[in-house]
Amino acid sequence: MNQQELRDIEHRCIEEEQPRCQAACPIHVDVRAFMAKMASGDLSGARKVLDRTMPLPGVLARICDHPCEEVCLRESIGGPLAMGHLERTCALGTPTGGKPMCMPAKGKSVAGLGGDLSALTLAWDLAKKGYAVTLLVPGDAPGGALRDLPSDILPPEVLTESLDILGRMGVTVKTGQTLSDDLLTEVRQHFDAVYVECAGDNPLGRSRADVDPVTLAYGPEGVFCGGWPAPDGNRSVITLVADGRRAGASVDRFISGATLTTSREKEGVVATRSFTSLKGIATAARSDPDDPVAGYAPEAAKAEAARCLHCDCMECVKVCEYLKHYKGYPKLYTRQIYNNLSIVLGNHYLNRMIDSCTLCGLCTEICPEDFSMAELCLDSRRDMVKRGKMPPSAHEFALEDMAFSNGPDCALVRKEPGRDACAHLFFPGCQLAGEPDGRIPQAYAFLREKLDGGVGLALGCCGAPALWAGRQPLFEEVVAAFKAQWEALGKPRLITACSSCLSVFRQAAPEIPAVSLWEVMEAETGLPETTGFSPAAPVAVHDSCTSRHNEPLQTAVRAILAKRGVAFEELPLSGRYTECCGYGGLAGNAHPELAKAITERRAAASDKDFLATCAMCRDRLSHVGKRAYHLLDILFPGDATDDPATRPDPGFSMRHETRARLRRQLLAAVWNEQVDAKAPAGPDFVVSPEVRARMEARHILDDDVKRTLAHAETTGRKFLDRETGHFLASFTPHRVTYWVEYVMEGDVARVFTTYSHRMSVNNVGK
Amino acid sequence: MAESLVYLPQSGDWTCAGCGGPLEPKETDVTYLEGGFNITLLTCPKCNMALLPEYVAMGKMLEVEQLLEDK
Secondary structure, eight states, X not given: OOHHHHHHHHHHOOTTSOOHHHHHSTTOOOHHHXXXXXXXXXHHHHHHHHHHHOSSHHHHHHHOOOGGGGGOGGGGTTOOXXXXXXXXXXXXXXXXXXXXXXXXXXXXXXXXXXXXXXXXXXXXXXXXXXXXXEEEOSSSSSOGGGGGSOTTTSOHHHHHHHHHHHHHTTOEEEOSOOOOHHHHHHHHHHSSEEEEEOOTTOTTOOOGGGSOTTTOBOSSXXXXXXXXXXXXXXXXXXXXXXXHHHHXXXXXXXXXXXXXXXXXXXXXXXXXXXXXXXXXXXOOOOOOOSSTTTOOOHHHHHHHHTTOOOOOOOHHHHHOHHHHHTTSXXXXXXXXXXXXXXXXXXXXXXXXXXXXXXXXXXXHHHOTTOOOHHHHHHHHHHHHHHTTOSOHHHXXXXXXXXXXXXXXXXXXXEXXXXXXOOSEEEEOOHHHHTSTTOOXXXXXXXXXXXXXXXXXXXXXXXXXXXXXXXOHHHHXXXXXXXXXXXXXXXXXXXXXXXXXXXXXXXXXXXXXXXXXXXHHIIIIIOOOSSXXXXXXXOEEEEOOGGGTTOHHHHHHHHHHHHHTTOOEEEOSSOGGGOOOXXXXXXXXXXXXXXXXXXXXXXXXXXXXXXXXXXXXXXXHHHHTTOOXXXXXXXXXXXXXXXXXXXXXXXHHHHHHHHHXXXXXXXXXXXXXXXXXXXXXXXXXXXXOHHHHHHHHHTTOOHHHHXXXXXXXXXXXXXXXXXXXXXXXXXXXXXXXXXXXXXXXXXXXXXXXEEEEESSEEOOTTX | OOOOEEOXXXXXXXXXXXXXXXXXXXXXXXEXXXXXXXXXXXXXXXXXXXXXXXXXXXXXXHHHHHHHHXX
């Protein structure tokens, strides 16, 4: 990712866009912060918010014409927030204020011709920046039309106090001036820049059309004009302020020798891409103060301010446990990830974050600007792999699991026995193949019976773990190997039971025609006559995240349920908006606790039993105690007699065993080939449920334990605890060292604990 | 160099089952990727084996592994 790509990706996230009210305010008052303070009754806190952006806040807060209200999102649900009344209430309840912080004197002087609101704003802003400002005003005092306001709206003493503050900021006022071109010419000679305020009578005769709309620069260098009333003669208070502020910024740039025009897009009223969902927000009616001049009573002010929606987006964060977990939002994450990838020496604190996104793509569906955390994280993973910065522990276990599924013990590619042609190829997927009672033999028999042209079978893994781990070359290798086998079979149509496999093949090998088992059963074969389990109560359909964009698949699943008479309901987030079960993207490998929280969140979306079409979704849901069926439970009778929704997550070792057993079972039953189970790698062992759970959490397989036991028992290399009689032995097959504490009870080991580490212990005995 | 930390088993009376000999504390050097540290473990000097207790593997060692993986 280079700087430009970073900015392009960041730009997609609109979380930091100004809310509509703030964008519509020419001086960008932080309305959300103001409302929060007012809602808590903290008037002086609210006043500080105003003081941050407002010139002469004691004056302006009393009289602002609040264009923010016109764009308030509350409009349709109770009416816009009464920002004007609330500002006034805040000003009435707080002291006029002190002198703001001013920078040291710059030794530069600016003259303002005029003393109305725009000139006062310019003086305020430039005095803060350290300029020596002199206002030349007609009459005997500054203030202009502010002095014509009714005294209950703007008490003269408030105006006087505010002008006193200006004086303390170093602004000089010369009264009794006749504003004319002669005066302008003379003043220009003595000051570094001049502002001409065109309020009221506008004796100098400049119109808005005479000045540059961005800089307010007028003809002669160093002269700026602003502060006109609207063409109909009306004065928008905030527009006058905006002119003074814009001219002040131009003056500052002019005197500093900076460009007058670049990067001024953020000044004044700006467009905003902000998005806030109004879903689920109750109507709450606006309440105006009984006496607008006196403002709100304290409780009424709090109530009105509490209606503020505090507009922001966070749409993706609301639906994603992962985005929520890191306490930010995509724009922030993009910058953090960029920094993480850029580190040459030092700690990469975000590796784990990059590796724990499920890559499910829900954020992109939800985002008004299609931000893709999945794309960002997957690209980052590939980058880390390429530069050797991917932590080995993040995905190694899953990649070894993939290698096992595609290895000689589990993989199988065959034509239908007795058939030369192979029009279809059934690919159940490695996770379903790892599920005891996964019903693959039944489904395969059914397809052979119903489809013409020969139905082959392929057992193995599609390569998704390599894809998700960012191991692009390895992924391409797996896909290429599969493609070669597919070609050798005569390029059959692929029928997958797993939506991840389907999406992987469609993406990486689009020349392979591929379709889901569910669509085939719905549209071509019809459903089996013998039925499986029929849930008594309605089930909630859980679409897997890899079927998010596969509407035909989703439709077929529902049609099958309807045909089978299974009542079902939709989850709040389903179909295109479905949530991941926590397995996607190998999140469970990189961050087991977070992945579990993702699964728990999904499980909590409905109190109904879930109906999944992906074995991994079903097992993960089951692992957190959620009752869940696989669609095949309903289509084919299984071996087990229990309610299949109670079937436990098989766990890693059982999945391995089951895949190998399935291969042997199918070879025997379908192709009449007897394959002996491989000789055991070591003695059998027994463990308590606690130790079994520890093995799962630590990714320690039965095979690892058995090989350690075999190593210890054949070599005698082990320790003995003379107090308990326990042995402790270790074994390092390749990178990871496994330790097992056990006793032998005849031929069977009783295992008390097992643990592993990646560090090597080097110099023992040397 | 600072003295290495000593990580003995938290319970038991451990000996080498292979040779039957006693175990001795010995400073060993544990490494991973491009880093590592020194610790003192119980070892069998005859059989060249070090006893790494579970609390070390799942505690200090795991911590260091993760740290080194993020380097």
